Amino acid sequence: MQRRPILRSLLGGSLVFPGLVSELLAGRPPQHAAKAKRVIFLYLTGGMSHLDTFDPKPELNRRAGELIGKRKILGCPYKFQPHGQSGTEISDLFPHLSTCADDLCLIRSLHGDHGNHAQAVLSMHTGSGTLVRPSIGSWISYGLGSANHNLPTFVTIAPHLPYSGALPWGSAFLPRKNSGVRIVPGKEPVKYLGDPAPPSQLRALQRRLLADSNRSHLAARASDPRLESRIASLETAYGMQMEMPEALDLTRETDATHRLYGLERGSTRGYAWQCLVARRLAERGVRFIELVDTGASYNWDAHTDIRHQDGHARNVDQPIAGLLKDLKSRGMLEDTLIVCTTEFGRTPTVDPINGDKGRGHLASAFSSWLAGAGVNAGTVYGKTNDLGTKVVENPVHVHDFHATILHLLGFDHEALTYRHAGRDFRLTDVSGDIVKGILS
Amino acid sequence: MRFLAPIYALFLSPAxxxxxxxxxxxxxxxLTTIDAFFPDADAEEPAPHILLRRVTYGLTGLPPTPGEQLTFVVMAETLGLKTALAQTVDSLLARSSYGEKWGQHWLDLVRYADTTGCSSDYPVPEAARYRDYVIDAFNRDLPYDEFVRQQLAGDLLPAADTFTNLVATGYLAIARRYGTSGASSYLTxxxxxxxxGTAFLGLTISCARCHxxxxxxxxxxxxxxxxxxxxxxxxxxxxxxxxxxxFDFSRLGSSDEAPLAYAAFEWETPADAKFQPNGQNWSDGTIVPRGFPEILGGQKLPKNYAGSGREFLAEWLLASENPLTARVIVNRVWGWHFGEPIVPTPNDFGSHGTPPTNPALLDYLATTFVTEDKWSIKSLTRRILASAAYRKSSFRRRLTAEEIVDSIKxxxxxxxxxxxxxxxxxxxHARYTQHNPFRATYRxxxxxxxxxxxxxxGHPFLSLFDAPVPMTGSGLRPESETPEQALFFENSAFMERKSRELTAKLDGDTPTRITQAHRLLFSRPPRPEESARGAxxxxxxxxDGFAEEDIWIAYIQTLFASNAFLYLD
Structure with missing residues (x-):
């Protein structure tokens, strides 16, 4: 019975080509010391109303019903209060997040160029509303490279497709390994990830056969980075099949942690699941984790009734606060940058096509916040006018916002470029200034 | 930016x-042959099976059958590799699969899509006529100059074939629509x-909108x-x-019942454009006469011309003085055959593009394409594929997304x-909105x-293997190697199903089946070590006790996942 060892010897022993993977997954050298090693990008889809969340305008309630042109001013149904030592005013839509007010660096002076969802969402993600450009997550993945060869560098947890489909996490002309891998709740969290059970004996044989065929294919040819890179991608895929299910397995998280995020044990629903998974991916070296709260419908786009935002705030409030507290207690907030943003703000007046209780789109002013690595915690930056329609102090354009995020990761937004079609492209196109006032 | 003006002026000087x-x-x-431009070439002729696989995929996007493999080897032995290849090229060019492969190259370039690109991404059923027109144009070898004319000005041409000419202007109609209105605007x-600019001239003209x-x-x-x-x-x-x-669709025929075309037409009051100093859709009132870029001849329309002038635009593009049109297309054709064009940036021949690796060869191809090939892409293809440079090139590329799925089927x-x-x-009455955009995938x-x-x-499966999202024209397909692709081969129901179907088709003993599988997937018989590994x-x-059918399915699925299937030499 000597047959089996001989047969075994025909299929080589190792699946791994030493050194191949690490070389192929390196990033770019940083341009200065980085404050952040990773980003968690909290995306609130549909245009969260700054007037009802982070930018109090008492004038709205004083002048409610008054006409501006043909449109009536809509009062704000929420109460604002100062929170924490910083006294940052946040509305009662976010009772949990308000307890983290001293960790937030709130920007009330963002402005963008697009008033429709598809373009504004793209612009917030890629710097361009009209062309196919790499996502900010792809730029950061490209810049930082991989810290864990068994997981992608850029992950998007998006139960529903947002406006502009998958373009918000696409890598465009950057190498495809920098595009976001989408995770959804359910049986197949990553497309084609397959059965989380350990591979069967047959699968193990298959992988060895494949490694052998590729090895002899490569050996018969002059060295070619594409062939090597393909072989490395197989290794990453095998690693991902082992490590991704483990990263997504919340059973070993304590009851206390579940409570902190407001997550029912065993549930994969809502932002609570997304936030807890994000922390686990962050721990495992993923560089850019985006959490898209809702899709292209049933989101923050409150045209008919501003109170439709209540449910969307409830979905994200405790989970985000839980994430901030959890990261802090694990010492990870120091080198993680948290970004919470949306595509635009909303008008102080009602949207007349849709009744008299909702607000329209407003690209000229909106709010977002940063927390964690390198930002001025417990501060408010920028100011809008009395009705919140225009920025009157310290404007932050979307390009400035992006430039600042790259800065915190150690990259000069003008120097992190990629040559494509004869031109050096960058996330911030031809403009963008670092917002020094929000850096710690 | 104003202080930079003198520098621009310097760049713009005739010098x-x-x-x-x-x-x-x-x-x-x-020099009069392609090979004369490679005086130092001393590579060896490839094995016949390598060449047959390369040329069959290159021209049809599909693999050679086992029968074709055997025939080609015999032909190469009796007639020599060069003659065998020339005969095979003739037969491949005559197949409809040629247009299906080469039409895709063009459709990439013109960012062909079946939806508009507005916020609700409305579907346009009639766009498919333009797609079929492109495939057909390659199959019947419509001369490139005529191909250009029809796409830019088919509706204005003397009506030899109104149906075709109108459908060809689908090139203009498929331009992207924006926003919630979806109407054509300055953005379109x-x-x-x-x-x-990029498709026909290899120039990034659009930079000049704002400055x-x-x-x-x-x-x-x-x-x-x-x-x-x-x-x-x-x-x-x-x-x-x-x-x-x-509204404003064209009828393909005189009756009110005639089918609709997604085609361009002339506005009743054509007009010169107003200059927009910052490209911000605001004008200072200066009128700019319709015409062609100065550097390319600067031709203008006749005074008070009562049409858009697209038929003139096509002629300016095709004029013998135009230094770009022929160069740009022969460079693409070369690149589609070799995997690497002579000008490595096929959509940018400007100063930020990369200069040609072999300028004299480019000019040889550009001039003979017009004077000898008479703008025939098939003639140009025969010329290129007859060269030793093609046979001996150190060619390698991955199968495209379409080639992967088409060949597996x-x-x-x-x-x-x-x-x-x-x-x-x-x-x-399908109501698509920005909140509920049109997003189907059809099997x-x-x-x-x-x-x-x-x-x-784009298409979710095809983009996994690098098919471009058709928002901007793509001149070169990138090749990525991602773990998700690997997972597709290992875990998708599609691969399992197709491997099962092929398993059912194989017959004979183990060595015979292994040979059949290698011929079908790798276009050659297995090497001894491959047979041994398979056995x-x-x-x-x-x-280990697995069922025989499952084992063969697993074996086939592994061959599909291997680099020997995915890459051409």
Whole structure:
């Protein structure tokens, strides 16, 4: 019975080509010391109303019903209060997040160029509303490279497709390994990830056969980075099949942690699941984790009734606060940058096509916040006018916002470029200034 | 930026223009064969099976059959590799699969999609006629100059074949629509100029919308001279969130019942464009006469010309003085055969592009393409493929997304021939909005060139293997190697199904089946070590108690996942 060892010897022993993977997954050298090693990008889809969340305008309630042109001013149904030592005013839509007010660096002076969802969402993600450009997550993945060869560098947890489909996490002309891998709740969290059970004996044989065929294919040819890179991608895929299910397995998280995020044990629903998974991916070296709260419908786009935002705030409030507290207690907030943003703000007046209780789109002013690595915690930056329609102090354009995020990761937004079609492209196109006032 | 103006002026000087190679008209070199441009080439002829696989995929996007493999080896032995190849090329060029492969190259370039790209990404059933036109144009070897004329000005040409000519202007009609209104606006004109510049001229003209081009001699005036031509061209309204009512489609025939075409037409009052100093859709009132960029001849329309001038635009493009048009297309054709074009940036021949690796060869191809090949892509192809340079090139590329899925179906005998015609879009009153955009994926067992492509989304499977999202024209397919692709081969239901189908087709003993599988997937018989490995795999798995059918399915699936299947040499 000597047959089996001989047969075994025909299929080589190792699946791994030493050194191949690490070389192929390196990033770019940083341009200065980085404050952040990773980003968690909290995306609130549909245009969260700054007037009802982070930018109090008492004038709205004083002048409610008054006409501006043909449109009536809509009062704000929420109460604002100062929170924490910083006294940052946040509305009662976010009772949990308000307890983290001293960790937030709130920007009330963002402005963008697009008033429709598809373009504004793209612009917030890629710097361009009209062309196919790499996502900010792809730029950061490209810049930082991989810290864990068994997981992608850029992950998007998006139960529903947002406006502009998958373009918000696409890598465009950057190498495809920098595009976001989408995770959804359910049986197949990553497309084609397959059965989380350990591979069967047959699968193990298959992988060895494949490694052998590729090895002899490569050996018969002059060295070619594409062939090597393909072989490395197989290794990453095998690693991902082992490590991704483990990263997504919340059973070993304590009851206390579940409570902190407001997550029912065993549930994969809502932002609570997304936030807890994000922390686990962050721990495992993923560089850019985006959490898209809702899709292209049933989101923050409150045209008919501003109170439709209540449910969307409830979905994200405790989970985000839980994430901030959890990261802090694990010492990870120091080198993680948290970004919470949306595509635009909303008008102080009602949207007349849709009744008299909702607000329209407003690209000229909106709010977002940063927390964690390198930002001025417990501060408010920028100011809008009395009705919140225009920025009157310290404007932050979307390009400035992006430039600042790259800065915190150690990259000069003008120097992190990629040559494509004869031109050096960058996330911030031809403009963008670092917002020094929000850096710690 | 104003202080930079003198520097622009310097770039725009005639001296600069004369220095940049692409603006100097090509001259016919004294050398008369492609191989004369590679004096130092001393590589060996490849094995016949390597060459047959390369050329069959290159021309048809499908693998050679086992029968074709045997015939080719015999032909190569008796007639020599060069003659065997020439005969095979003739037969491949005569297949309809040629147009299906080469049509895809063009459709990439013109960012073909079946939806508009507005916020609700409305579907346009009639766009598919343009797709079929492109495939057919390659199959019947429509000369390239005629191909250009028909796409830019088919509606204005003397009516030899009105149906074809009108459908060809689908090139203009498929320009992207924007926003919730989905009406054609200045953004659509900008998209047209951008695509016109990159596809036909290999120039990034669109930079000149807001300022004189910073590194190429295209001024803002040049931009608005073209702008007037496109702005004077009417496009159909295909529906959007704001209005479901479609209008301005052309009838393909005189009756009211004649089928509709997504085609361009002339506005009743064509006009020169107003200059927009900052490209911000605001004008200072200056009128820019419709015309062609100065550096390329600067031709203008006749005074008070009562049409958009697209027929003139096509002629300016094709004029013998134009240094770019022929160079740009022969460079693409070379690149589509070799994997690497002579000018490595096929959509940018400007000063930020990469200069040609072999300028004399480029000029040889550009001049003979016009004078000897008479703009025939098939003649150019025969010329290129007859060269030793093609046979001996150190060629390697991965199969494209379409080639992967088409070959898997072809090998398993499940690929349907021909076009699937219009897509099965929902018939009536489908209300798509930015919140509920149109986003279907339709199953089709026809070749992937016929699959429905969404403008904003591309096709989910095809993009996994690098098919471009058709928002901007793509001149070169990138090749990525990602773990998700590996997972597709290992875990998708599609691969399992196709491997099962092929397993059912194989017969004979183990060595015979292994040989059949290698011929079908790798276009050659197995090497001894491959046969041994295959037999060892089968025997080991049988010893582990797995069912024979499952083992063969696993074996086939592994061959599909291997680099020997995925890469061409």
């Amino acid at each position: 600069f223009a004369a220095e940049h190679w692409a603006f100097v008209p090509p001259e016919k070199p004294s 004109v900008e998209d047209q100029i951008d695509n016109f 004189d081009h910073t590194h190429d001699p295209i001024s803002q005036k040049d931009y608005y001279a073209l702008y007037g031509i496109f702005e004077s061209t009417g496009l159909p309204f295909p529906g959007s969130q704001i209005s479901e009512e479609r 072809n090998i398993t005998g499940t690929l349907k021939p021909g076009s699937n015609g219009f897509h099965p879009f929902p018939e009536e 089709s067992d026809h070749r992937a060139v016929y699959w429905m492509r969404g403008r904003l989304r 060892a795999f089968i025997a080991l798995a049988l010893g």
